[in-house]
Amino acid sequence: MKNILRTVSEQFGSLLDSGANKLDDWFIKDVHKIAITGLSRSGKSMLFTSLMTTLKYRSEENYNCLPLLKSLPIEFVEGMKLDAIESYELFPIKDHIQSLENQRWPKPTEQLYGFRLTIRLKETGSIKKYLLPHKEIVFEFLDYPGEWITDMPMLNKTFSQWSDSAWAQQMTEPQSYYAQEWHHFTRAFNFDLVPDDDSIACVVNEYRHYLKKSKAGGISLLQPGSFLISGSGFDWEHHGFAPLPTKVTSDLSNPWNKVFSNNYQLFLNQWLKPLKENSFKESDKQIILIDLFEGLNHSKLHLQQLKETLSNLSETFVYGNPSWFSKTVLRNTAIGKVAFVATKSDLIPESQKPQLLSLLQDITEGARAKFEEKDIEFDHFLVSAIQATDSGLSKNSLRYTNLQDEYIEVEFEDIPTSLKSMNRDENFPVLPVKVPKDFLPRILNGRGMDRLFQYLLE
Ligand SMILES: Nc1nc2c(ncn2[C@@H]2O[C@H](COP(=O)(O)OP(=O)(O)OP(=O)(O)O)[C@@H](O)[C@H]2O)c(=O)[nH]1
Ligand SMILES: [Mg+2]
Numbered sequence: 001m002k003n004i005l006r007t008v009s010e011q012f013g014s015l016l017d018s019g020a021n022k023l024d025d026w027f028i029k030d031v032h033k034i035a036i037t038g039l040s041r042s043g044k045s046m047l048f049t050s051l052m053t054t055l056k057y058r059s060e061e062n063y064n065c066l067p068l069l070k071s072l073p074i075e076f077v078e079g080m081k082l083d084a085i086e087s088y089e090l091f092p093i094k095d096h097i098q099s100l101e102n103q104r105w106p107k108p109t110e111q112l113y114g115f116r117l118t119i120r121l122k123e124t125g126s127i128k129k130y131l132l133p134h135k136e137i138v139f140e141f142l143d144y145p146g147e148w149i150t151d152m153p154m155l156n157k158t159f160s161q162w163s164d165s166a167w168a169q170q171m172t173e174p175q176s177y178y179a180q181e182w183h184h185f186t187r188a189f190n191f192d193l194v195p196d197d198d199s200i201a202c203v204v205n206e207y208r209h210y211l212k213k214s215k216a217g218g219i220s221l222l223q224p225g226s227f228l229i230s231g232s233g234f235d236w237e238h239h240g241f242a243p244l245p246t247k248v249t250s251d252l253s254n255p256w257n258k259v260f261s262n263n264y265q266l267f268l269n270q271w272l273k274p275l276k277e278n279s280f281k282e283s284d285k286q287i288i289l290i291d292l293f294e295g296l297n298h299s300k301l302h303l304q305q306l307k308e309t310l311s312n313l314s315e316t317f318v319y320g321n322p323s324w325f326s327k328t329v330l331r332n333t334a335i336g337k338v339a340f341v342a343t344k345s346d347l348i349p350e351s352q353k354p355q356l357l358s359l360l361q362d363i364t365e366g367a368r369a370k371f372e373e374k375d376i377e378f379d380h381f382l383v384s385a386i387q388a389t390d391s392g393l394s395k396n397s398l399r400y401t402n403l404q405d406e407y408i409e410v411e412f413e414d415i416p417t418s419l420k421s422m423n424r425d426e427n428f429p430v431l432p433v434k435v436p437k438d439f440l441p442r443i444l445n446g447r448g449m450d451r452l453f454q455y456l457l458e
Helices: 002-017 044-060 093-101 125-130 146-156 159-171 180-188 197-216 255-279 292-298 300-318 322-330 350-363 365-371 439-444 449-457
Strands: 029-038 077-083 113-121 136-143 285-290 336-342 376-382 397-401 407-411
Touching: 029 044, 029 146, 029 449, 044 077, 044 093, 044 113, 044 136, 044 439, 044 449, 146 255, 146 300, 159 255, 180 197, 285 300, 285 449, 292 300, 292 350, 300 350, 300 365, 336 350, 336 365, 336 449, 350 365, 350 376, 365 376, 376 449
Parallel strands: 029 136, 029 285, 285 336, 336 376
Antiparallel strands: 077 113, 113 136, 397 407
């Protein structure tokens, strides 16, 4: 077993290191810039890992995974190559496969990675039959920490606007529950004192503590999420800020207001603007990954808060770079495509998938409303990057290996089809699934990726 597994990551090694020259003579290119976005822990890195693995096996081993991917008929795929995108570090596929080999999930992403996937097609006249007049199909992908995307809407706000809205959010459920200590701290703190390095660090650390606590509690709206990621290029220890009680932000002469407004501007100018320009740009196709299980696991209020976050973010999702979007997509009358994808669908039985899809459609309602009048097409999908569970004895049950290495069977209740149909105190525990030993066939057996990519390639 060990040997077979070792070969998997070694094969990725050879795929990454070779082939650069062989492909240089291709001249017709069809470049798809696909942005896969999603909040923290939504399944981005796992989806990339699975996609690379699946396409690799599909093209090199002639293993017909993704049977529904009609635009890339397996008999015409000659080979594929992975390489870095200029100025981005290469996606650490080898590290991720190694983690899976050790039965651990890939680590959370702490910096920006890119990769270009080039699929070479055999020259054959009949390719045209399959609507593919190109010899080479190029996909460019970026992977980054989900926390960064939640910060983008801050670009349109002043410090006091951001601070007031963040403060209001912390006062409502479910955030208020996690904000108790932070609110206690701000009530006791004297904001009339002139701030110095130590007192600023103290306030910022208290606020960071709140962000961490809410993250662990399944809250998705965490601003600034960049303060939680060590790979973020902003020195929050020296130039941090935090939302302040409204009585402070409404007093323009308050020294804390001044210092935090300055630091907030530094954050936007030195970190967030360049990040947006370098990373969230030039894609006409968007895959928005959504993890519904974290919300289901906690409460209806958590799901409501996820719905609101997605709605607030939808403009960032769709027009990473608005000027490019209007220039390219609208002028060319090309249609922007958005796929809303509920990830980890292997965590429920087949029988519950229609319910999950319906819940997904409910959760994206606000986000969709923002671009309904634009020339943007969208659809909803369920995907699993890996089929980590097995079907159980009844149609509503599943079997899986838990973190204690026990292989057990669980029975499911019906998943709510909308927020309205969910009780306030209801929750649906998420299965704590360990990465199975036979992760490779289970990746090749992931569900929904072919339909998703077919939709984007059409
Ligand atoms: N069962 C199952 N679990 C999954 C699947 N994809 C992801 N997960 C779980 O979800 C967690 C998060 O997945 P990642 O791919 O790391 O998420 P991410 O969006 O890259 O997260 P950040 O890097 O923190 O932004 C993993 O550690 C797994 O526990 C899947 O297809 N099936
Ligand atoms: Mg990641």
